[in-house]
Amino acid sequence: MxxxxxxxxxxxxxxxxxxxxxxxxxxxxxxxxxxxxxxxxxxxxxxxxxxxxxxxxxxxxxxxxxxxxxxxxxxxxxxxxxxxxxxxxxxxxxxxxxxxxxxxxxxxxxxxxxxxxxxxxxxxxxxxxxxxxxxxxxxxRGFAPEAPERFRSGRNVFESHCSGCHRRGENIIEPTLPLRSAPQLKNFGDFLAFVRNPRLPDGSIGPMPRFSADRLSDEACRQLYDYLYFAFVTQKRSEGL
Ligand code: HEC
Incomplete structure (x- = not known):
């Protein structure tokens, strides 16, 4: 029924x-x-x-x-x-x-x-x-993975600015470009450059909004990066699970 x-x-x-x-x-x-x-x-x-x-x-x-x-x-x-x-x-x-x-x-x-x-x-x-x-x-719940206290500010930035489109590290608009495996997560410099001026892999402008320094300071981006690195790069499921 x-x-x-x-x-x-x-x-x-x-x-x-x-x-x-x-x-x-x-x-x-x-x-x-x-x-x-x-x-x-x-x-x-x-x-x-x-x-x-x-x-x-x-x-x-x-x-x-x-x-x-x-x-x-x-x-x-x-x-x-x-x-x-x-x-x-x-x-x-x-x-x-x-x-x-x-x-x-x-x-x-x-x-x-x-x-x-x-x-x-x-x-x-x-x-x-x-x-x-x-x-x-x-x-x-679960849009932003839990993390220790020291990542709290970064997690807050992720929740308020990114998790709508990148919940759980996915990408709801371009599913083939998930945040969790993004090449930009390898180092902070690349990450910051991307967040300030996002591009699709072919270099064209995609739907992701730009985050200028007025919206997200370098400091906030650093905290965000540390959180993302912890949540999506270091926190891989351990082998055998
Ligand atoms: C409106 C939805 C939206 C929001 C909000 C958003 N993104 Fe994105 N993101 C996208 C889309 C769509 C792409 C694909 C590239 C593009 O459009 O420029 C993307 C791509 C990315 C990539 C590259 C992924 C890959 O695999 O190549 C990273 C890294 C990223 N976003 C980080 C962030 C961060 C950090 C935030 C928050 C500060 C954020 N995004 C906010 C939609 C969004």
């Missing part, structure tokens, strides 16, 4: 996870409800609490579809494996539904205090941020 849905979507040309697309609905609504509760607190206008309530009802209703899509994606794309992030997301999702239900019940009371509602909507909003964070961890 689940596979039939994905196969159908695939025939329409859509082969990605579904949860990621739908999840913005309850996330946006929960944060919207929190903003309205904050407005009620600041302006002392109760009408904002009513709006927050209605928005939260929509968040509650939509969360079931999104959770279902999450479970479907998990089974389809992760083979139903119990990864830590999945476990945390399941707990947070359950907590979100309970918390939101409680918030809605409180919100129905005429005398509910704006400060109390603000706290409850705040907890719901924090919860969706947590769900988003662990969703991000699930997708992005």
């Amino acid at each position: 689940i596979d039939a849905i994905y196969d159908f979507l695939g025939r329409l040309g859509y082969s990605h996870p579904v949860h990621a697309v739908l999840t913005h609905v309850p996330v946006g609504l929960a944060i919207g409800a929190f903003c309205l509760a904050a407005a009620a607190l600041v302006t002392k206008e109760r009408k904002f609490l009513r709006s927050a309530y209605h928005v939260a009802v929509m968040a509650f209703a939509s969360s079931f579809f999104v959770a279902l899509a999450g479970i479907m994606d998990w089974r389809r794309f992760y083979g139903g494996a119990w990864l830590l992030e999945i476990e945390v997301k399941m707990v947070l999702a359950g907590l979100f539904v309970v918390l939101l239900l409680l918030t809605l019940l409180l919100g129905r009371l005429q005398e509910s205090r704006p400060a109390v509602m603000f706290v409850f909507y705040g907890l719901c909003a924090l919860n969706v941020l947590g769900l988003g964070f662990f969703g991000g961890q699930l997708v992005y």
Whole structure:
């Protein structure tokens, strides 16, 4: 049944996870409800609490579809494996539904205090941020291989400037030119020259952006290089594994 849905979507040309697309609905609504509760607190206008309530009802209703899509994606794309992030997301999702239900019940009371509602909507909003964070961890974890503390700055540069295209040392645009086996990693001089003025092997300009000294200082490039060298050149899988 689940596979039939994905196969159908695939025939329409859509082969990605579904949860990621739908999840913005309850996330946006929960944060919207929190903003309205904050407005009620600041302006002392109760009408904002009513709006927050209605928005939260929509968040509650939509969360079931999104959770279902999450479970479907998990089974389809992760083979139903119990990864830590999945476990945390399941707990947070359950907590979100309970918390939101409680918030809605409180919100129905005429005398509910704006400060109390603000706290409850705040907890719901924090919860969706947590769900988003662990969703991000699930997708992005491993884009930048772990490394000892001394490579932290270089790893940060890699994560923020390169790992989108070169996740795990690959190349998502030109798969035959992966970073992990790049000849430019042999020495820092070649690496720096390449990063400042990237070229395809035939010398023509390719899709990789140039990183001028204003964007990445020589110092940052050095740290980046040390990290890449550690992560992709020295950290080869040992023989026999
Ligand atoms: C927008 C995607 C993109 C980003 C961001 C990017 N690259 Fe690239 N990279 C490419 C592409 C595409 C190539 C192929 C050569 C070209 O386009 O000039 C490449 C090639 C390379 C190569 C040579 C690979 C080989 O096997 O010949 C190195 C080294 C490299 N990139 C390092 C980096 C570093 C370091 C960063 C971050 C500072 C970075 N790239 C950011 C897309 C990207």
